[in-house]
Amino acid sequence: MLPRALILVIGPVLLIGGCYFLTVGRSEASAEKQSGSSRPPAEFDVGELERVSGEGLAKPEPAKQPSSRPSIARQCDQRARQLSRYLAEGHRIIVRPPYILAGDLSEEELEYHYTETILPTVRALQLAYFDAPLDEPITLLLFSSERAYRDAANTLDRRDTTNYYGYYIRSDRRIVINIGTGAGTLSHELAHALGHFDFPNMPEWFDEGLASIYEEAVFTDDGLQLVGVSNWRLNHLLSAMQNRKLQTLDTLIVARKIRPERQEIDYAHSRYFCLFLQERGLLPFFYRKFRANVKTDPSGHRTLCEIFDTPTLDPIDRDFRKWVIELYQQVRNQNR
Ligand SMILES: [Zn+2]
Structure with missing residues (x-):
């Protein structure tokens, strides 16, 4: 389904011309059962992580030569265009390179999560750990409720999300979460996405240990840590x-x-x-x-x-x- 509301988003992308075409792939994902600070999740018991193979959303073919790779803004526009084919009617997309945010939230709500959680979290984590440039798009699909999240995960990835609130698909650099559980879920998955650029062969024990720290974390007064x-x-x-x-x-x-x-x-x-x-x-x-x-x-x-x-x-x-x-x-x- 192509939401009519997305025409405005997609329009400029059509000018890009689609220099390269798409492969379908989803090779690895991690998924977390977790909570934001307001939600005691002790009653949730299963299924925190999985790394799976299968089909998923289309993603751009990686450019063979760095010099031939489109700008990050163009890559993001192209990803947004692809995404719009898969999202339900009424879902919104905003592009803030290198991020594409989408979901059943309003554009104002997506912007809020971008400015209030994504930017400060990425800044702090980059200061502490990550040096690699974010030179490919990171897609974040945020859903306001368990039902919307579950439906989207099922439609997009054929996943059963009964026991966790978010997951990250490495081959698409794509996060899918129930943002209704709090910003902690988003921070956890962001840590995976950033670590994937910077330390892609990080072993799982450390990848999950590091990411899960940020599901419950506080900023220092200067906002830098x-x-x-x-x-x-x-x-x-x-x-x-x-x-x-x-x-x-x-x-x-x-x-x-x-x-x-x-x-x-x-x-x-x-x-x-x-x-x-x-x-x-x-x-x-x-x-x-x-x-x-x-x-x-x-x-x-x-x-x-x-x-x-x-x-x-x-x-x-x-x-x-x-x-x-x-x-x-x-x-x-x-x-x-
Ligand atoms: Zn995780």
């Missing part, structure tokens, strides 16, 4: 520790992947280990050092050992578990 804070995932971590189901830090990191059957625990483990690094002022340092070392240290294990000047991760694991208990006590005291 985004600081992750504790959230509902602490309950999953504590429960795993109490039930002796928490694997060692060494196992989590060397495995690189989140275990599908233990997603809740592994997400919490990864997130809180990243918070542990953040609290020591080591998280951006680890990110950059790991990114530099990744060819010879694909899991990050060796980089962590070097940073902490230890031959194994065992002493870090002990300190981490102790810190988790102390953090839990702090949180409990604050909530009294």
Whole structure:
């Protein structure tokens, strides 16, 4: 369906001429069950991440030669034109290179999320971690309700989103979220999208740990840093520790992947280990050092050992578990 309202958006694009045509592809996605600060999500239990293959929205063929690649504005216009073919009538699109925002929100609401969440979050995360230029479009599909999100995910990607609020499709550089759950979901997926440009072979444990920090985070007063804070995932971590189901830090990191059957625990483990690094002022340092070392240290294990000047991760694991208990006590005291 081509919404009539999108004609104005598409019109200028027709002038571009469609220099290159489209392939259909969706190779990888991550999906999160998560919440914004206003929503306690402990009742949601399944399906935090998946990396899948299959068909999805069309995307432009990557230009073979950098010199022949259209400008980012042209790429965004072209993506907007493609997108308009798939969105339901009445959905809106705004183009703010390198971003294309669309969904069942008004243009004013899309603009609000662009200025109030996307720009400040990207700025803070780029200062802390990301150096690669955003030289391809990032598409963000924002839906106002569970139903609209679910319908769109089903129509666009044939996905069942029952158990999570957002996902990122790597091959399309496309985020799809239920923005009704809060800005935290958007920040989490944005971290994936930015990390994909900057550190594309980041192992899954770190990709999810880093991104999930920002599902619950606060800006410093100067707006330059985004600081992750504790959230509902602490309950999953504590429960795993109490039930002796928490694997060692060494196992989590060397495995690189989140275990599908233990997603809740592994997400919490990864997130809180990243918070542990953040609290020591080591998280951006680890990110950059790991990114530099990744060819010879694909899991990050060796980089962590070097940073902490230890031959194994065992002493870090002990300190981490102790810190988790102390953090839990702090949180409990604050909530009294
Ligand atoms: Zn994620």
